[in-house]
Amino acid sequence: MTNAGFETGSSSPWTRTGGSTVISTPVHSGSHSLQITPSASSTGECDQSVTLSPNTAYTLTAWVQGPYAYIGVTGGSGAVTVYVHGWYGQSNVVADDFTLG
Template sequence: MRAPARSRPARRSRRDRPPVGLAVAALTAAASTVGLATTSADPLPSVDLIVNGAFDSFPWIWTCDSNVLPSHIPHDHYVTGFPTAESNARCSQRVRVRPNSTYTLNATVRGPYAFVGVTGEAGENASAWSGRSSWNSLSLQVTTGPDTTRLTVHFHGWYEQPAYDMGRISFIGPGYQPSPCGEPDSPSPTATGGSATPSPSPTCQRTYIP
């Protein structure tokens, strides 16, 4: 009795197979896509966006009322605000930020009614205050909206109240290191089209106060 004949598997037509070059190109494109995705997800570094936050250098940068004066004590840098009935002795500085990002403001203050705060283009508003007569620290956080690119950091006293002192203030979060002139360096694309890098400003130099 003869064994049943085995059926041979059908040969695959060359038309069913992708060309070798096309397969290699597809794999290369996939690898390139993964690399691009990894590069674009790299976060910006966390930096201090305030210029002259220790009040020890020129250019001064801060925009202040006329009743805010720097300390004249050598090697002891801070500013003193003298509020009046018409002025709360305010100083402010505008910083460039990233949308949908969280920033932390830290300040060292002294005196009654010493306020620090942040306001923004999309209604961002955060503030803190202290009434202690000795040096102490204030801290707050603010998160930017989806279209916010600028925030204003400010500090002040309160109308007709005693003088206050501001010793140091910082505003830390993702961004580019600001130039000595106060406006953050503009990102410029690299020659290879990769991630942006800051462009230094050659026209402004900081002079430190002794």
């Protein structure tokens, strides 16, 4: 994954929806993390497209803090989307240090 710890100070190449931004505290490691801000009508999702090798097992891990925080993967056959989001009307979610290996 690219910029999996948000250490560039930017969310790129992650795609953000809602009020999500890169922050400097709290963090799990390094100096930046991603804050996802859900609203009453949005989960505040951030995602990144990743190409994987077919017929290979992968494990997604991340440090996530906040209520109703979700990480996951959609897609298959080599092209997947890794996502993180909160839940409608809940508090902010902070995510850092994604790995997919």
